[in-house]
Amino acid sequence: xxxxREAIIEKAILLNGFACILFVILIFIxxxxxxxxxxxxxxxxxxxxxxxxxxxxxPPQFGILPLxxxxxxxxxxxxxxxxxxxxxxxxxxxxxxxxxxxxxxKAGVELLAAIPSIVIGFIGMxxxxxxxxxxxxxxxxxxxxxxxxxxxxxAIPTMVSIMEDAITSVPRTYKEGSLALGAxxxxxxxxxxxxxxxxxxxxxxxxxxxxxIGETMAVMMLTGNASVMPETILAPVRTLTATIAxxxxxxxxxxxxxxxxxxxxLVLFGITFLINFFADxxxxxxxx
Amino acid sequence: MKxxxxxxxxxxxxxxxxxxxxxxxxxxxxxxxxxxxxLPAISWQFLTEMPRMGMRAGGIFPAIMGTLxxxxxxxxxxxxxxxxxxxxxxxxxxxxxxxxxxxxxxxNLAGVPSVxxxxxxxxxxxxxxxxxxxxxxxxxxxxIMELPVIITSSKEALMSVPRSFREASLALGVSKWETIxxxxxxxxxxxxxxxxxxGVSRTAGETAPILFTVAxxxxxxxxxxxxxxxxxxxxxxxxxxxxxxxxxxxxxYGTALVLVGMVFSLNLVAIIVRAHIRSKKQx
Numbered sequence: 001x002x003x004x005r006e007a008i009i010e011k012a013i014l015l016n017g018f019a020c021i022l023f024v025i026l027i028f029i030x031x032x033x034x035x036x037x038x039x040x041x042x043x044x045x046x047x048x049x050x051x052x053x054x055x056x057x058x059p060p061q062f063g064i065l066p067l068x069x070x071x072x073x074x075x076x077x078x079x080x081x082x083x084x085x086x087x088x089x090x091x092x093x094x095x096x097x098x099x100x101x102x103x104x105x106k107a108g109v110e111l112l113a114a115i116p117s118i119v120i121g122f123i124g125m126x127x128x129x130x131x132x133x134x135x136x137x138x139x140x141x142x143x144x145x146x147x148x149x150x151x152x153x154x155a156i157p158t159m160v161s162i163m164e165d166a167i168t169s170v171p172r173t174y175k176e177g178s179l180a181l182g183a184x185x186x187x188x189x190x191x192x193x194x195x196x197x198x199x200x201x202x203x204x205x206x207x208x209x210x211x212x213i214g215e216t217m218a219v220m221m222l223t224g225n226a227s228v229m230p231e232t233i234l235a236p237v238r239t240l241t242a243t244i245a246x247x248x249x250x251x252x253x254x255x256x257x258x259x260x261x262x263x264x265x266l267v268l269f270g271i272t273f274l275i276n277f278f279a280d281x282x283x284x285x286x287x288x
Numbered sequence: 289m290k291x292x293x294x295x296x297x298x299x300x301x302x303x304x305x306x307x308x309x310x311x312x313x314x315x316x317x318x319x320x321x322x323x324x325x326x327l328p329a330i331s332w333q334f335l336t337e338m339p340r341m342g343m344r345a346g347g348i349f350p351a352i353m354g355t356l357x358x359x360x361x362x363x364x365x366x367x368x369x370x371x372x373x374x375x376x377x378x379x380x381x382x383x384x385x386x387x388x389x390x391x392x393x394x395x396n397l398a399g400v401p402s403v404x405x406x407x408x409x410x411x412x413x414x415x416x417x418x419x420x421x422x423x424x425x426x427x428x429x430x431x432i433m434e435l436p437v438i439i440t441s442s443k444e445a446l447m448s449v450p451r452s453f454r455e456a457s458l459a460l461g462v463s464k465w466e467t468i469x470x471x472x473x474x475x476x477x478x479x480x481x482x483x484x485x486x487g488v489s490r491t492a493g494e495t496a497p498i499l500f501t502v503a504x505x506x507x508x509x510x511x512x513x514x515x516x517x518x519x520x521x522x523x524x525x526x527x528x529x530x531x532x533x534x535x536x537x538x539x540x541y542g543t544a545l546v547l548v549g550m551v552f553s554l555n556l557v558a559i560i561v562r563a564h565i566r567s568k569k570q571x
Contacts (some may be wrong), residue, residue, distance in 0.1 A: 005465075006464060006465050009465045010380060010464075010465070012372075013372055013375055013376045014376060014380065016369065016372040016373050017372075017373050017376035017377060017380075018390070019369060019373060020373060020390055020393040020394050020397060020436075020439070021389055021390055023432050023435070026408070026412060027400060027404070030407075030411035030412050030416070031404070031411070034411060084307070085307050085310060085311055086311075088303065088304045089311045091304055092301075092304040092305055092307065092308040093308065096301055096304060097305075097308070105308055105311075108312040108315050108316075109311065109312075110555070110559075111315050111319075111552070112314070114489060114490075114493075114551055114555050115315075115493075115548060116493025116494070116495070116522055116547060117493070117495065117496075118493065118495045118522045118523075118525050119318075119322075119493070119525070119547060119548055121526075121529075122525060122529045122540065122544055123318050123321060123322070123544070125529065125530075126537075153311075153314055156311055160311070184293050184294060184296075184297045185297060186293075186296060186297035186301065187293060189300075190300075207399070211399075214400070214401025214402065214404070215401070216402055216403040216495075217495045217496055217522075217526065221529070221530060244403045244404075244406070245406070245499055248410070248500050249500070253415070261407070262407060265403070268403075268404055269400060269401075269404050272396075272399045272401055272404075273396055273399070273400075275399065276396050276399035277392065277395075279395075280391075280392060280395045
């Protein structure tokens with residue numbers, strides 16, 4: 001009787017373990033079900049490479065290239081800002097800062113991670129936008145750059161915590177060996193510790209980028225929402241995520257417009273799936 | 289030469305320190321601005337009254353209650369699911385292909401953009417299951433979203449329970465499940481709670497997943513059942529700051545401060561619980 005109960009419980013828990021796989025598959029199915037319907041009427045290449053996104057025009061045009069480039073510009077901008085800052089911060093926390101300062105910095109980074117995206121967007125609109133506007137003499141402060149700066153600060157906590165993990169898990173003997181040979185602490189850091197932690201650092205960067213691509217509310221409020229081909233980083237753009245969030249409320253269920261937003265969701269799901277998959281591979285390679 | 293590398297080190301460390309300052313200063317700035325401009329708006333009326341005059345006056349009571357409802361419903365679904373999955377991965381799973389698949393699935397769930405969760409919730413819960421735009425649909429969407437956070441932290445909590453505890457229990461003839469239930473889980477509980485609170489705090493601030501699944505633009509009454517729409521704090525802040533013209537800034541900052549206050553106090557509870565376990569741990 002007891003064995004029987006144990007077996008049942010084990011099976012139930014096993015089933016539970018599969019729930020996560022089920023959810024990933026369900027997400028894919030429900031995005032694909034509606035997203036792929038679009039391609040009954042729109043050609044795939046017109047969707048992926050079309051240069052005009054104007055779903056309400058007559059005839060409507062569903063080219064996501066400007067949106068994709070918008071996401072790309074904002075993501076690249078955020079990456080350029082966040083990678084050096086995040087890495088420096090992680091090295092400082094992991095290697096240099098005295099204990100009390102480390103605790104303060106870590107708490108600060110955790111707080112930054114905890115601020116909801118909508119609040120970052122709100123404060124960014126009120127504070128960061130005007131600064132960008134005046135600094136570059138622009139007609140509007142809501143540009144790709146504004147979004148990039150805000151997103152960089154949303155990606156940094158993810159990067160810092162994973163990088164710091166990677167840096168502190170470098171065996172102490174490496175560091176001691178290098179110091180014993182007469183290298184300075186800084187030489188040890190960039191010649192020994194960073195190379196040894198590199199796969200963890202790569203994973204951290206990728207996960208940070210994944211976070212940036214998927215970010216929605218802050219980016220919708222800060223990038224100015226103009227679905228045109230971005231020409232400079234100081235122009236308003238619109239990202240893939242913001243398009244879904246901004247337009248879903250206005251669509252008619254079952255219309256081409258509605259399906260096209262699911263198709264964008266499918267594209268986003270694909271992008272983040274790949275990024276996370278490779279980031280996870282990089283992290284696991286480290287552990288071996 | 290020796291001096292040169294010493295100077296280099298000093299410059300490098302100064303730059304690294306500067307970077308750390310650049311990361312931390314905005315956090316402090318954001319908090320200061322929120323407190324300075326938001327605090328004057330917060331009063332008992334603000335917290336307990338319905339919004340009036342197209343949200344340009346009155347309080348944010350229904351938004352607070354809506355967020356609390358969503359968070360409570362989401363966690364009551366996600367917690368059992370997440371903890372059981374973690375138990376499977378730590379206690380039962382063998383190192384094989386399936387286990388790796390589950391781990392990859394968890395990593396990917398954590399990486400799916402929040403707005404894609406919104407689409408998924410719309411497709412599955414609102415339309416396919418006919419829940420309509422409701423607390424149930426929104427909470428289930430949020431639950432799936434916070435699942436990876438809960439699983440990851442529960443896994444860590446379970447793994448930190450020493451093997452010898454399990455072995456001692458098994459050697460006394462206790463079955464595997466009872467060992468887990470009576471020995472492993474109670475010891476891992478504080479860690480699990482910490483993780484879940486962090487998961488909760490994340491969902492409390494999320495806007496994109498509830499946009500199409502539950503959030504009501506303006507609904508000055510409390511939800512009656514889980515099949516009702518409701519207002520939510522993050523969405524209310526979005527509406528106040530972008531959709532409604534001529535809102536007093538104090539109202540916006542007040543709403544933002546309440547939201548951040550809620551999220552931070554949840555985080556603070558988690559940090560205190562964590563510190564408490566660390567100090568009590570004897571192994």
